[in-house]
Amino acid sequence: MHLPWCVRKCPYCDFNSHELRGAAPYARYIDALLADLEDDLPLADGRVADTVFFGGGTPSLCPPEELGRFLAGLAARLPLAPDAEITLEANPGTIEHGRFSEFAAAGVNRVSLGVQSFQPGLLQAIGRIHDAREAGLAIEELARAGIDNFNLDLMYGLPGQSAAAAAADLEAALQAGPPHLSLYQLTLEPGTPFHRRPPELPDEDSCWAMECAATERLAAAGYRRYEVSAWARPGRECRHNLNYWSFGDYLGLGAGAHGKLTLSDGRVLRRRRRRRPLGWLEGPRLEGEDRPGPEALVFEFMLNALRLVDGFSVESFESRTGLPVAAALPGLGEAERLGLLTASAAGRWTPTALGRRFLNDVQALFLPVGGA
Numbered sequence: 001m002h003l004p005w006c007v008r009k010c011p012y013c014d015f016n017s018h019e020l021r022g023a024a025p026y027a028r029y030i031d032a033l034l035a036d037l038e039d040d041l042p043l044a045d046g047r048v049a050d051t052v053f054f055g056g057g058t059p060s061l062c063p064p065e066e067l068g069r070f071l072a073g074l075a076a077r078l079p080l081a082p083d084a085e086i087t088l089e090a091n092p093g094t095i096e097h098g099r100f101s102e103f104a105a106a107g108v109n110r111v112s113l114g115v116q117s118f119q120p121g122l123l124q125a126i127g128r129i130h131d132a133r134e135a136g137l138a139i140e141e142l143a144r145a146g147i148d149n150f151n152l153d154l155m156y157g158l159p160g161q162s163a164a165a166a167a168a169d170l171e172a173a174l175q176a177g178p179p180h181l182s183l184y185q186l187t188l189e190p191g192t193p194f195h196r197r198p199p200e201l202p203d204e205d206s207c208w209a210m211e212c213a214a215t216e217r218l219a220a221a222g223y224r225r226y227e228v229s230a231w232a233r234p235g236r237e238c239r240h241n242l243n244y245w246s247f248g249d250y251l252g253l254g255a256g257a258h259g260k261l262t263l264s265d266g267r268v269l270r271r272r273r274r275r276r277p278l279g280w281l282e283g284p285r286l287e288g289e290d291r292p293g294p295e296a297l298v299f300e301f302m303l304n305a306l307r308l309v310d311g312f313s314v315e316s317f318e319s320r321t322g323l324p325v326a327a328a329l330p331g332l333g334e335a336e337r338l339g340l341l342t343a344s345a346a347g348r349w350t351p352t353a354l355g356r357r358f359l360n361d362v363q364a365l366f367l368p369v370g371g372a
């Protein structure tokens with residue numbers, strides 16, 4: 001579920017997120033989300049929803065009662081697993097006292113908190129609306145609300161950041177005891193203010209050293225890296241994201257959302273919603289849909305599955321794409337020859353340490369001829 005509004009647009013962000021001018025029409029937005037859901041129901045075909053993810057944008061700006069109205073509407077239309085993982089992305093600058101308790105009462109049982117850094121100078125340098133104190137308060141609010149399943153987002157490779165500063169941020173995050181941690185290297189995305197006027201960033205080698213140090217520290221603290229940017233305590237992996245990365249099916253509702261569903265004939269259907277929030281609200285909400293061909297399916301599968309530290313099995317490739325593994329063998333063989341992937345006797349393909357470091361190059365081996 002995509003909720004597109006933010007208090008302010010961060011200068012590095014290329015998500016479909018839009019700065020709020022005045023009050024956002026959340027009641028209308030939730031009505032339209034439910035209408036999107038109605039449209040997709042025939043495709044969901046009575047399947048059980050195992051996870052729900054409110055992403056953004058800044059979903060924590062949505063009034064909890066509106067979020068609760070959506071969840072009640074969802075449960076009335078689609079079987080929701082009794083132990084469904086229901087995640088809310090939250091910006092610490094939007095968490096007032098008692099806010100997480102209200103979200104928990106609405107049904108949210110997992111929170112992903114965009115902390116990014118605990119250092120005032122760095123938070124300012126990347127244009128965040130909150131300071132370190134607010135991040136600490138939001139973490140306290142989580143405990144008060146009884147939400148013990150949570151993720152902290154941290155970024156590294158920030159303007160002027162030293163290795164010691166990156167390590168201090170990680171220590172501060174670990175102090176909070178998060179069951180899950182996501183660690184992203186700041187990337188300069190085309191179309192963003194940071195891309196147009198790049199700040200001075202640590203060089204590649206320094207960023208690599210920050211990542212290696214973090215990997216070592218997190219392993220020592222009992223976290224397992226299960227995806228390029230994700231670490232979790234045992235059993236606390238994000239079920240929702242694991243479904244994306246293993247090329248499972250999902251509905252994508254809201255402005256700019258993409259969904260993917262396997263139809264009864266085994267073919268995959270992709271649906272895209274209109275990107276601009278007001279355009280999507282006015283309707284028509286659907287921008288288009290397509291049925292990716294074999295080459296696109298191989299690429300999309302690899303784009304996702306190769307992010308996983310454990311890679312994928314031949315069996316999951318075949319069941320998730322509906323294609324024989326032979327369709328991927330040219331790319332797999334080349335990646336193996338280059339030392340980027342290894343294959344086990346049991347039919348599991350796994351990125352090597354080198355493959356993880358140069359993941360884009362591994363994924364590019366599966367690009368359809370003529371581009372994705």
Ligand SMILES: C[S@@+](CC[C@H](N)C(=O)[O-])C[C@H]1O[C@@H](n2cnc3c(N)ncnc32)[C@H](O)[C@@H]1O
Nearest residue numbers: 012013056057089090091114153184185186187
């Ligand atoms: C949709 S945002 C999370 C929720 C909320 N909007 C926030 O920023 O607190 C997802 C996460 O992606 C990461 N991110 C966004 N843009 C990035 C970029 N250009 N480079 C690296 N990480 C980025 C940030 O860590 C951010 O928390």
Ligand code: SF4
Nearest residue numbers: 006009010013017057
């Ligand atoms: S708050 Fe999050 S989604 Fe919004 S602009 Fe900043 S990084 Fe992007």
